[in-house]
Amino acid sequence: xxxxxxxxxxxxxxxxxxxxxxxxxxxxxxxxxxxxxxxxxxxxxxxxxxxxxxxxxxxxxxxxxxxxxxxxxxxxxxxxxxxxxxxxxxxxxxxxxxxxxxxxxxxxxxxxxxxxxxxxxxxxxxxxxxxxxxxxxxxxxxxxxxxxxxxxxxxxxxxxxxxxxxxxxxxxxxxxxxxxxxxxxxxxxxxxxxxxxxxxxxxxxxxxxxxxxxxxxxxxxxxxxxxxxxxxxxxxxxxxxxxxxxxxxxxxxxxxxxxxxxxxxxxxxxxxxxxxxxxxxxxxxxxxxxxxxxxxxxxxxxxxxxxxxxxxxxxxxxxxxxxxxxxxxxxxxxxxxxxxxxxxx
Numbered sequence: 562x563x564x565x566x567x568x569x570x571x572x573x574x575x576x577x578x579x580x581x582x583x584x585x586x587x588x589x590x591x592x593x594x595x596x597x598x599x600x601x602x603x604x605x606x607x608x609x610x611x612x613x614x615x616x617x618x619x620x621x622x623x624x625x626x627x628x629x630x631x632x633x634x635x636x637x638x639x640x641x642x643x644x645x646x647x648x649x650x651x652x653x654x655x656x657x658x659x660x661x662x663x664x665x666x667x668x669x670x671x672x673x674x675x676x677x678x679x680x681x682x683x684x685x686x687x688x689x690x691x692x693x694x695x696x697x698x699x700x701x702x703x704x705x706x707x708x709x710x711x712x713x714x715x716x717x718x719x720x721x722x723x724x725x726x727x728x729x730x731x732x733x734x735x736x737x738x739x740x741x742x743x744x745x746x747x748x749x750x751x752x753x754x755x756x757x758x759x760x761x762x763x764x765x766x767x768x769x770x771x772x773x774x775x776x777x778x779x780x781x782x783x784x785x786x787x788x789x790x791x792x793x794x795x796x797x798x799x800x801x802x803x804x805x806x807x808x809x810x811x812x813x814x815x816x817x818x819x820x821x822x823x824x825x826x827x828x829x830x831x832x833x834x835x836x837x838x839x840x841x842x843x844x845x846x847x848x849x850x851x852x853x854x855x856x857x858x859x860x861x862x863x864x865x866x867x868x869x870x871x872x873x874x875x876x877x878x879x880x881x882x883x884x885x886x887x888x889x890x891x892x893x894x895x896x897x898x899x900x901x902x903x904x905x906x
Contacts, residue, residue: 571626578622582615589614609663613656620645620652647704654700658693665689688741736771739787743768749790749797754869758794761785778873798869804841807864807872809879812857814893819858822892823848829883830862837875838867856895 589611624645665688749755749765755775756762761783763775773790775783785793798805813822830846850860864879866872887894 575622575626578618578625581622582618585618586611586615605663605667606660609659610656613652613659616652616655620648643707646707650700650703650707654696658696661692661696662689735788736786739791740768740770742791743773743787748795749773753797753799755798756796757785757790778870798872804838804865804867805869805872807866807875808861809864809876810859810861811883812854812859812894813887814895815858817858817892819850821890825886825890825892826862826883829886830864830879833875833879833882834864834866837871837878838865840867841865855899856897 589607592607743749749768751765751768753765754763755765761775763777763781763783765773766776766782767774768787770787772784772786775785777783811826826848827846830848834841834844834846844865846862846864848860848862850858852859862879864875866875884894886892
């Protein structure tokens with residue numbers, strides 16, 4: 562009769578804790594609905610804790626129910642405390658994995674809202690998988706230690722295997738971590754028009770875990786490994802604001818009237834800038850003479866455009882119009898030339 566009472570008490574305790582687990586999750590869901598920010602870190606972590614919370618409460622119920630039947634927690638010489646420690650390690654690992662997943666989901670969503678850009682979820686999914694594997698490997702090693710199994714040989718084997726994998730996948734890992742840097746630091750984002758120090762330029766169409774793709778103005782795709790992009794000096798024409806300055810080099814003959822050249826060039830620059838970027842009202846194009854060249858007096862014309870596409874149109878129209886005005890006003894753009902003087906001996 563006493564044994565039957567113990568079993569009934571044990572079963573009742575287990576049922577009670579199962580019900581408590583559902584009540585706890587129900588309360589957590591109600592609290593989540595009261596959260597004003599759906600994308601807040603607290604709400605994401607709370608959502609990720611629903612299953613682990615239920616599991617922990619049920620596990621406590623099993624422990625107490627078992628205690629009623631077997632107070633010394635030993636079965637055939639095996640200490641059940643050790644088993645519960647192992648189970649607790651895996652439940653704790655499962656909880657940490659869920660919290661990390663919730664954090665990554667929140668971070669990606671928050672990044673999309675703040676940066677107003679698309680983020681490749683594949684990078685963070687891959688990072689989540691790696692973190693999950695690492696945490697569970699650590700949990701297995703701790704569990705083996707609790708069970709009295711020597712883990713030093715296992716650690717040595719894992720170290721050698723890890724080194725071999727790292728050497729074999731050196732380039733792949735370099736590209737992957739560069740992708741994380743690009744996604745987090747956001748030196749470039751999808752939709753930006755960029756130019757690298759090696760000359761590649763185009764619109765960023767995709768940032769993957771291995772490479773970044775640029776779509777050129779000719780609608781071709783350039784694939785750049787992320788490690789190369791991270792090491793390159795990148796000009797991002799969309800990073801701060803759309804409008805930016807354009808400098809066009811020009812050279813004129815030494816016989817030219819510099820004041821006249823400056824006046825005509827400024828008029829042409831103003832006209833073309835108004836045609837290509839009519840929204841820019843607060844900038845006047847200007848000219849700065851720079852050097853006496855071998856065949857010409859060199860200067861630069863500074864203009865401004867409101868879009869990277871207009872840069873090429875402005876350049877095209879300015880050169881055509883400037884050439885037309887120079888010919889009309891007899892201003893010479895000289896060919897490269899050298900004067901040779903022969904001295905009689």
